[in-house]
């Protein structure tokens with residue numbers, strides 16, 4: 001789902017950017033006040049600036065690094081392991097519909113008897129991130 | 131207007147007045163958190179529940195679509211949509227437990243009726259389908275029902291919470307959401323396995339049983355359940371498993387009942403997949419006593435009853451895996467676990483029985499994608 005491109009996200013993003021600008025402006029005010037000798041005022045301004053900055057960066061990183069939403073699409077490959085019970089030849093290939101464990105698989109390339117499917121397993125199970 | 135002028139204006143006021151403004155803001159925030167803090171928190175929790183609910187809804191809709199697609203391959207009736215919705219809402223009412231005597235038999239009866247009815251219904255939609263595909267479709271619809279049920283219940287609590295604004299209702303819904311989401315995800319994983327007929331982790335018990343009887347002569351012992359007799363180091367080994375490779379769990383309880391009633395048995399060994407705890411490895415094998423079988427408890431009850439009646443020891447061997455492993459296509463680690471379980475069972479038989487004894491081995495689990 002394109003969560004990140006929604007209008008809500010855009011507005012929140014703009015608000016946070018505005019808050020960052022505002023915080024920086026407060027820092028300027030603090031520096032100015034300090035240079036003119038208003039130490040208490042400078043402290044208040046820098047506190048306000050710091051709070052704004054922390055709040056906005058925290059929210060922004062949260063928004064940008066938002067956990068990928070749960071995907072129902074699983075990305076893994078399913079392999080079939082076959083073995084010839086006569087000569088011991090074994091082979092793996094991709095799963096084909098109709099395969100089942102202990103069922104007959106392809107012909108053995110060495111002795112051309114039918115191989116047995118010993119295992120059907122998934123190789124990787126990583127979820128697609130969006 | 132230049133910046134300097136603005137600064138001058140602000141700075142010319144005494145710093146006391148600025149302090150006053152800040153204090154006023156803090157007091158306002160404090161009052162806000164006292165009077166509206168809880169409301170705000172409720173609102174946040176409600177949002178969390180809503181996000182989770184939307185995920186579940188997507189999973190449910192996806193499941194429904196998959197079911198519809200796989201049925202459409204066999205039948206192109208335009209009324210299929212409504213039929214599926216009807217099937218997805220099919221429920222069963224558990225018998226009363228005010229007087230619990232004989233409740234297992236009643237549950238068994240009701241579930242059998244449900245199963246027969248369900249199978250009949252499906253067969254009327256897709257008449258020319260082979261048995262193993264039919265079982266897979268049945269399983270697929272069961273998954274759909276579970277997801278639908280989860281969605282409905284969570285939606286109920288969400289809407290009720292929204293209506294009443296009750297902290298405790300919403301709190302409960304929010305607290306349960308992560309585990310419920312996990313369950314829904316596991317069910318979603320299962321869909322792929324059941325549409326393609328790949329073995330799932332839950333089938334490890336069936337796999338172990340099948341490995342003991344590969345090539346032996348099998349016969350049907352109860353509905354969807356096969357048994358075979360093989361020799362193992364001088365012992366007679368009677369192996370029971372669900373009929374594969376369709377998605378079956380069979381009726382192991384009934385099968386054990388029949389065998390124990392008809393002949394002398396010295397030991398019953400059950401092998402099944404068990405839910406691992408967080409921190410345990412997939413494919414770990416553990417051993418113990420008791421009836422290793424899940425589900426509603428009908429089969430468990432029957433096996434325990436028979437074991438008690440004939441004073442037969444019950445041994446259990448389990449392969450550990452998570453819920454999502456159990457419902458999705460088997461991992462390689464589970465095959466390794468199955469191999470270990472086979473060796474454990476062989477050792478158990480050597481240690482606990484004598485030559486000439488009869489051993490019943492029950493492979494429990496959904497045998498989809500596993501033959502015999």
Ligand SMILES: [Zn+2]
Pocket residue numbers: 084085086087088089108109110111112113
């Ligand atoms: Zn060969």
